[in-house]
Amino acid sequence: MYVHDAAALPESPIPGIAHLTLASHGDGLESLSVWKQTIAPGLGTPPHRHDCEEVVVVLGGCGELRIGGRQLRFSAGSTLVLPAGKDHQIVNTGAAPLEMVATFSATPVATFTPAGETLELPWRS
């Protein structure tokens, strides 16, 4: 209940993205979700936003955060701070897998396209 052992990161239906929900409402949490994700080289998330805050801790690889019309480079050890409601896209610009832990101030995590349509996630959020 309090300790979840390590598990392999399964590929998701989104090309290049492997995803594991480390903790969420399914574990009794009310306002915290934590995901582990890997993005393959050359690929990225679609542009999207959440209605909650997000912080991404970059464990390995390097990439580019596209937000507010800017392209910001980051690498292992970087932290990304993403305000609620702010469109963003994370792209792996390196040759190695981009490894991240993403944390959210809500559970489940609601996700939307830049046009405001609900983006159904293929995993428990």
Add this chain to the structure above:
Amino acid sequence: MYVHDAAALPESPIPGIAHLTLASHGDGLESLSVWKQTIAPGLGTPPHRHDCEEVVVVLGGCGELRIGGRQLRFSAGSTLVLPAGKDHQIVNTGAAPLEMVATFSATPVATFTPAGETLELPWRS
């Protein structure tokens, strides 16, 4: 603003604990804090609780979570799910540094002793 580059983990005034706040209210967040911590072999946190939810992602090393009268072993890759208001203690039981990312559903993070007294943290939470 959106990307914080890697920084070294400074030793804290708590023996054996190195701490870096990766993201918190100081970055404009309202309900999410993310810390990086390392605990030296043989040492641990004091027993304590928070008034918010906490999820710990274990990046390296191994240890023991003391919670609810139980002693639960964990290691790199494990995730610890700590409900709000639940006393807990994290101890490094291995020979290597215990490396963790701790995430909280509030910022700043209020911390209390098991007796209910406020535990002043030596870092921005």
